[in-house]
Amino acid sequence: MELKIKTNDNFSRVSESYLFSEIAKRVKARAESDPSAKIIRLGIGDVTLPLAPAVTEAMEKAVREMGKKETFRGYAPEYGYDFLREAISGHYGRFGIDVPAAEIYASDGAKCDCGNIVDIFGDNGILIPDPVYPVYLDSNLMAGRRTTLLPTSEETGFLPTPDGLTGEGYIVYLCSPGNPTGAAFTRDGLKSWVDFAARTGSLIIYDSAYEAFVTEDVPRSVYEIEGARECAVEICSLSKSAGFTGTRCGWCVIPHSIKAGGVPLYKLWERRQATKFNGIPYVVQRGAEAALLPEGRRQSMENVAYYRKNAALIAGALRRRGVFFTGAVNSPYVWMKCPHGLTSWEFFDLLLDRAAVVGTPGAGFGKCGEGYFRLTAFGSAEATEEAVGRLEKLL
Ligand code: MLT
Numbered sequence: 001m002e003l004k005i006k007t008n009d010n011f012s013r014v015s016e017s018y019l020f021s022e023i024a025k026r027v028k029a030r031a032e033s034d035p036s037a038k039i040i041r042l043g044i045g046d047v048t049l050p051l052a053p054a055v056t057e058a059m060e061k062a063v064r065e066m067g068k069k070e071t072f073r074g075y076a077p078e079y080g081y082d083f084l085r086e087a088i089s090g091h092y093g094r095f096g097i098d099v100p101a102a103e104i105y106a107s108d109g110a111k112c113d114c115g116n117i118v119d120i121f122g123d124n125g126i127l128i129p130d131p132v133y134p135v136y137l138d139s140n141l142m143a144g145r146r147t148t149l150l151p152t153s154e155e156t157g158f159l160p161t162p163d164g165l166t167g168e169g170y171i172v173y174l175c176s177p178g179n180p181t182g183a184a185f186t187r188d189g190l191k192s193w194v195d196f197a198a199r200t201g202s203l204i205i206y207d208s209a210y211e212a213f214v215t216e217d218v219p220r221s222v223y224e225i226e227g228a229r230e231c232a233v234e235i236c237s238l239s240k241s242a243g244f245t246g247t248r249c250g251w252c253v254i255p256h257s258i259k260a261g262g263v264p265l266y267k268l269w270e271r272r273q274a275t276k277f278n279g280i281p282y283v284v285q286r287g288a289e290a291a292l293l294p295e296g297r298r299q300s301m302e303n304v305a306y307y308r309k310n311a312a313l314i315a316g317a318l319r320r321r322g323v324f325f326t327g328a329v330n331s332p333y334v335w336m337k338c339p340h341g342l343t344s345w346e347f348f349d350l351l352l353d354r355a356a357v358v359g360t361p362g363a364g365f366g367k368c369g370e371g372y373f374r375l376t377a378f379g380s381a382e383a384t385e386e387a388v389g390r391l392e393k394l395l
Contacts, residue, residue, distance in 0.1 A: 010141060010142050010143065010144045011142060013142075014137075014138045014142060018138075019134050019360070019364040020043070020044045022364070023043050023044070023348075023360060023364075024044075026348075026349075026352065030352050037356045038356060038386075039352075039356045039357075039358060040356060040357045040358065040379065040383045040384075040387040040390075041358045041379065042359055042376050042377075042379050042383075042384070042387055043359055043360045043376070044360070044376070045240065045332060045333065045376045045378055046245050046376075046378060047239070047243045047303070047307075047378050048378055048379060049306060049307075050243065051242070051243050051244075051247065051287065051291075052243070052291065052296055052300045052302075054290045054291070054296035055242065055287045055288075055291050055300070056287070057290070058287050058290035058296075059286060059287040059290075062283040062285075062287070065282075066282065066283065073282045075278055075279060076278070076279030076281065076282055076285065077279055078270075078274050078277055078279050079104075079270065080104070080105065080106025080107075080279065080285060081106075081285050082101065083285070084106050084285045084288055084289050085102070085106060086101045087288070087292040088101070088104045088106070088292060089104060090292065090293075091292040091297070094294075095220060095221065095224075097221050097224060099253055102256070103253055103255050103256055103266065104252075105252045105253075105254065105266075106251045106279075106280060107251060107252060107273075107277070107280065108248040108249065108250065108280050109237050109239060109244075109248050109249065109250040110207060110236060110237035110239065110250040111135055111237075111250075112250070113235045113250060113251075113252045114133075114135045114173075114205070114207060114235055115138075115139035116272070116277075117205060117233070117235075117269070118139050118140055118145065119143075119276075120265065120268040120269055121145075121171060123145070124145070124169055124170060124171050125170045125171070126140045126147045126170070126172075126173070127148055127165070127172040127173070127202075128140070128147055128148070128149055128172075128173050129150045129160040129173070129174070129178075130149040130150060130151050130152060130365075130367060130368040130369070131152070131158070131181065131365030131369030131372070132173070132175070132179075132180075132365055133175060133179040133180070133207070133365070134365065136173040136205075137149075149366065149367070149368075151367075151368050152181075152368055153368060154324060154337070157326060158178065158183045158368075159178070159183050159185060159189055160174070161189070161192060162193055165196065165200075167200065168201050170197075170200060170202040171202065171203050172193065172197065172202055172203070172204050173204075173205050173207070174190075174193060174205070174206050174207070174222075175206075175207040175208075175210075176190065176207075176218070177211075177213055177214060177218075177327070177330040177333075178331070179207075179209070179210065179333060180333055180335055180365045180374040181327055181333070181335040181374075182210075182326055182329075182331030182332075182335055183327065183335075184216070184219075184329075184330040184331070185218060185219060186218055187217075187218070187225065190219050190222065190224075190225050191226075194222070194225045194226070194227045194228050194231060194232065195227070198227050202231065203232070203233065203260070203265075204228070204232040204233070205232075205233050206222035206228075206232050206233065206234045206235070207234075207235050208221055208234055208235070209236060209237045209250075210240055210330075210331055211236065211241065212240065212242075212300075212304050213240070213307075213330055213332055215308070215329060215330055216329060216330055221234060221236075229255040229257060229258075230255070230258065231258065232255075233252060233253065233258070233265070234253040235252050235253075236250060236251055236253075237251075238250065238291050238292075240332060240378075241291075241300060241301075242288075242291035242296070242303075243300065243303060244288070244291070247284055248280065248284060249280055249285070249287070249288040307378055308377065310332075310377035310378075310379060310381060310384040311327070311329075311331070311333075312328065313381075313385060313388050314328065314375050314384065314388055314391075315328035315329075315334055317391060317392045317395075318334065318336055318395075320392070323336050323337055323339065323395055324336065324337040325337070328377070332378055333375070334377065335362070335373070336372065336375065337371065337372055337373075338362075343361075343371060344361035344362040344363040344364070344369065344370055344371060344372060344373050345363060347359075347373050348360075348361040348373070350394065351394065355387070355390035355391060355394055356390070359375045360373070360374040360375075360376075361373060362374060375387075375391075
């Protein structure tokens, strides 16, 4: 039956399927055509190691509490239990960054926050680096917003700069260490964006989901930069740092000093979340708290170290073959140039057909990603080693 309702026309502005859904479709077809192929998946950045023991112990205890009348809990507070907000604040504190618990809003992950935050803004110019995690662009296109892409390239190390931008009142999405390129801003590089935001009355939405992978002297949080508390919101997640891709917990920091048109931004976010979000499960929040306390973080960082070794293995092969890449050092992602002048989907198909290895075509992250390809370090060490061997033969 044909309904007489109108649907959101803005959906015609985004590609028909989400990048990782398209990849999953092609991988399924390959697996069906050759069931004996040992496909190695280094496409979507999904973790493979289990949650840390401190996390599962905390969750088990929380489950038992939920099973007793005296300790059972119903709806969780929309912004997170105080114990979790305090644990997140303490986590920042251990890096010398002061983020009060009241400015932290826990959620079911960075992806949701990156998309949902669009609700609290009006019609602004939105600046989005290219290539980029598709959620920033697609969420703004679906909401009918005016988006401008900031091209990046090999020459700029795939890091956007505010050079040459005119105008004011922008919303700028930045991710560092970045997805998909793994490139990380230096302090000066990030400071140039904070200065730009301060000068033009713009807001930075800073995605720090990969902070745990930082090894060099680069910022883990935008709040390491002076002035950021006046113009930056930070979104972070436990997905990659503590293996929460399936468990779901992230947060958004909105400093209470940030205002637009006399209205504090956090008030709008509180109103939005109170209306459309009912909080994350108590059991998950106890697990998240444990992941952020020193012992849980230490255990989770052992997993991060394991993934880092995988990244180094991939990077080593590319170095040996003289292939350009970014990432791997401060990131679980390795962003490589496609060999033999192939487009990124051509290389995707070649790698899948000839080596049964799945990566992510750079073009799926934006026009400037064409000719590049992303591999993740989140596989097992054995699978990564096997994939690297197969990859090297094709380079
Ligand atoms: C990715 O592969 O880019 C990430 O896993 C996506 C995400 O974190 O949502």
